[in-house]
Amino acid sequence: MAGKTLYDKLWNAHLVTEREDGSALIYIDRQIIHEVTSPQAFEGLRMAGRKPWRINASVATIDHNVPTTPFKSAAEIEDETSRIQVQTLQDNTKEFGITEFGIGDVRQGIVHVMAPEQGAVVPGMTVVCGDSHTSTNGALACLAHGIGTSEVEHVLATQTLVAKKMKNMRVSVEGDLGPGVTAKDVVLHIIGVIGTAGGTGYALEFAGSAIRGLSMEGRMTICNMSIEAGARAGMVAVDDVTIDYVKGRPFAPKEADWDKAAAYWRTLVSDADAVFDEDITINAADIRPQVSWGTSPEMVISVDANLPDPATESDEVKRSGMLRAYEYMGLKPGMPVTDIKVDRVFIGSCTNSRIEDLRAAAEVAKGRHKADSVKQVLVVPGSGLVKQQAEKEGLDKIFVEAGFEWREPGCSMCLAMNPDRLEAGEHCASTSNRNFEGRQGNGGRTHLVSPAMAAAAAVAGHFVDIRELGQA
């Protein structure tokens, strides 16, 4: 019998029951809750007179629509509908007894930054959240994926999900990454290769020496964007990097539990003879710094390339998508990526707002200044703790001296539910995960890049190849 994949092991360990019709109930260890996708779930519980199955399975915070300028209470949030959602989460978590890291709590932050940082997510768990970037947590060898609000309610009420086993896909990145090439470039490159629906129906395991060589932060960036490749869940096997990351975090197992846990976690790797339904290998040396040019994450190319010609695309549906994207983005086929001017820059989001990301951006910003043509550069840390750490290292001062704005934690301009947004027609170098039409503001034009590439674009006023950036 063939060995098991990491996903097979996680699935088997959480299988509560299999029904005759082929569906299954899987147990959910951890649910992360935020203000946007939970109000209707709590309302559903109340209407049915139900209680949460296991209160300590859930942990909540506010992120999607909090302002990134300082505020002390919900009452200070100007936008009425945002204020109601933030207030509603406070009320719901209080009523049902769920832990919330709320306003003014240093642990508050983007759900997928906060949860691993707190050790609220540890290897071997099933993790869900009403947010598609829940896959981020798979970096800790978890089965982690986004769910809809009805499922948020289902998990609250039953601690389980009705699920069907996905297929297995492995993407191995082998070899050494070149200079200036980061986890973000790796995952954008992967999406460019397999397409935005290439992972649909699969659980993705990222493997290979280049992935093992990444820090936990880098692995989270990679798993974060699994959904942009169509896969609900992405994951990386346990190794020393994983174990070292978890040790000592507030929610992590302690003392006798720790040794037992660590020993079990080390089994959370795909067996050498495991068979994947799809197995893709990518040569790390082929990956160059990436920039997305269109309105789907698969519309991505290397910074040293020219924009693709739709005429050479044989798939008619893809070609019409490219033509529509060119019109929306106001760009022309054949132009060099480095000719694209940027109006705003956003450094943040659950993809790239961890300390390592801010260090990378600060390294570029240090001793330089944003171009006059760039209207705004936002730097938004992923959590209060990331902010604190960055300030301890003096990164905030580097940013401010470079003309960047240093903000409070939240999702911010990744999805523009708070006041941070693009004006119609503006181009943005963004470290977020989606370049959909209108994503960062009605008519806004998003280019997905790494934190270093974003900072470099802020300085130059257009995209530049980070590998060619000299000393400041």
Added chain:
Amino acid sequence: MEKFVRHDGLVAPLDRANVDTDQIIPKQFLKSIKRTGFGPNLFDEWRYLDEGVPGQDNSKRPKNEGFVLNLPRYHGASILLTRRNFGCGSSREHAPWALMDFGFRAILAPSFADIFYNNCFKNGVLPIVLSEDNVEALFQAVEGKEGFRITIDLENQQVIPEAGEPLAFEIDEFRKHCLLNGLDEIGLTLNEADTIRAYEQRRAEREPWVFE
């Protein structure tokens, strides 16, 4: 949840691939804490020429007259015909809520994004996967004849266009059962509460830290 057994309706063709949930319902409308009322802002950025804000009077806004749902011939459509990877992007259930609220009961496409597909079933909206060729043929039929209707027979798993051969489709047995009967999934799962408790006991012996 509203039952879905058999549905006959007018078809609207949305000829785009990779329609994402930010397009289906833009983020500014996610701030509602209700499940209803999203229909007027379905595809807001494509239906209107200005930027929509929650709670406004949409009848006074400038319409994008060329957008398919604004064409008089598609008024009252309850079946959406579209291209591959429909519903990609975020997990927001506001997307199927908006489609349902607008009046759509079924969506026909060559493929759907996983989370969106799953969310539809929780809300009585039936996403149906048909081959690229069949979808292309339906686009031609719908665009070729004003008032083109389709009947969807869930029991027999058939899409029956008003002209042409019925098309069979696949659906998971459990989902079909829940839709046909309008079942409350949470209630069904709680029937197995003892099984869940027994599982928790086994797990807690092996991984106690998960429960602390």
